Every structure is written in structure tokens, then in C-alpha cells.
Amino acid sequence: MYRNAFELLAATILSAQSTDARVNMVTPALFKRYPDARALARAIPGELEPLILSTGFFRQKSKSLMGMAQRLVAEHRGEVPAEMDLLIALPGVGRKTANVVLGHALGVPGLPVDRHVLRVSNRIGIAEGDDPEKVEAQLCAALPKEMWTLASDVQILHGRRICKPKPLCDQCSVRDDCDYYRLVVSRGPDKVRAAGEKGAAGDKRRGRSSRRPGKNDARKVRAPRR
Numbered sequence: 001m002y003r004n005a006f007e008l009l010a011a012t013i014l015s016a017q018s019t020d021a022r023v024n025m026v027t028p029a030l031f032k033r034y035p036d037a038r039a040l041a042r043a044i045p046g047e048l049e050p051l052i053l054s055t056g057f058f059r060q061k062s063k064s065l066m067g068m069a070q071r072l073v074a075e076h077r078g079e080v081p082a083e084m085d086l087l088i089a090l091p092g093v094g095r096k097t098a099n100v101v102l103g104h105a106l107g108v109p110g111l112p113v114d115r116h117v118l119r120v121s122n123r124i125g126i127a128e129g130d131d132p133e134k135v136e137a138q139l140c141a142a143l144p145k146e147m148w149t150l151a152s153d154v155q156i157l158h159g160r161r162i163c164k165p166k167p168l169c170d171q172c173s174v175r176d177d178c179d180y181y182r183l184v185v186s187r188g189p190d191k192v193r194a195a196g197e198k199g200a201a202g203d204k205r206r207g208r209s210s211r212r213p214g215k216n217d218a219r220k221v222r223a224p225r226r
Helices: 005-014 020-033 037-041 045-055 058-076 095-105 115-124 132-142 145-161 179-185 188-205 215-220
Strands: none
Touching (some): 005 020, 005 058, 020 045, 037 058, 045 058, 095 132, 095 145, 115 132, 115 145, 115 179, 132 145
């Protein structure tokens, strides 16, 4: 629920450790009181914080919102810049937030990577790793720019609805192309267990143990030097 890039930027900052539903409950009153960057730049914490209290971490978010607005006024005439480097220089703005604003409000290709995109892309096998910036680079390299924002949106929705931490593979329309389904789920627990035992046996032959250290093993391990 936003009408311009400023509102989306502020709402995305608020969404950290919160939900879209909660942010959408807060923003109407927030933007009525502070309709643009110039108004928000003049805010004081005692008036701003109660408006965003329910989103969590309201003191830090208040600082980020005011700092962001003040920087926009001082350096960008109150307008949201349409460049990644300029956006991430704003208080409270990282690559994910910048990509959201670029792709959805400014018409600039951007591929936001959140926990859903990380999970879905790794499971399907179209990206590898848990570093959002590296996964973003992999996905962007594999897709034309005009698909970047849509690709992120689709993976986020798929991660929320189907490819959850405990995935609903029986309802998934891409399971035939999914590495996780093909290599883990479709093999069944017995085959997965057997594969694990086979790997452990191989480790043993190579002189490595697959056993995890127990709590009594702590005394056998020297702490590394710092």
C-alpha cells in the first residue's frame, strides 16, 4: 500500500522484523502525519515512535526513518534516487530495500533477496549459497533484467505459500525441475538414510569420522588463537 517511492521506501524500512499486514496497518496514519521526506525530516522521536510502535524495534526504525528523510532533503531535494549506490547510502537502507524500491516504484530492474528467495532458489537449484548478495548476483546473471523484479516476487510468493521451511511438495508446480524434490523428497527417508550411511562409510575409509563432537569432547579441542 504505497503511492510513491518515498512511501515504499519508508514502509520497507518498517517491514524489518515485522509483517506486511502490520506495516499496512501503521502506514496510513504515518503518511497522513508525514506525507513526504521534508515533513518526516522535521519529525521528533516522541511524535514518530508511537505511530510505528507496533512494528517492533521502533526506536531504531525511528532513527532510520528520520535519518533517511533528512538525507533525502539534504542531498536529493527530497526525492528518492533511482540508483543503488545512492539508495544504500541512506540510513536504514540495504540492498534488499533498495532493490524493492528500484523494481517496484522507480522502474529500475532490481532483484530483492529475502529468506524466501534464498530458500526457494537453493532448493530448486538455480542458485547456491546463503549470502543474499551472492545469490542476487547469480540470479541476475541467469535472467534478463526485465525479469529480475518478477523473479523475486514469484519466489517470495512461492516460499510463503508452498516452499515453506517444511515444504508442500505435493502441491508444487515446479517439483519436477526441483533439485530438492528430485534428490531428497522423491528418494524417500530410507534412501536418504542409506545415502548418509554410505557417505559416513566413505569418510571412515578415508580416515575421517562423521560423528559430531559431544559435550564431553570439548576438553579435547583447543581453542583457536585470536
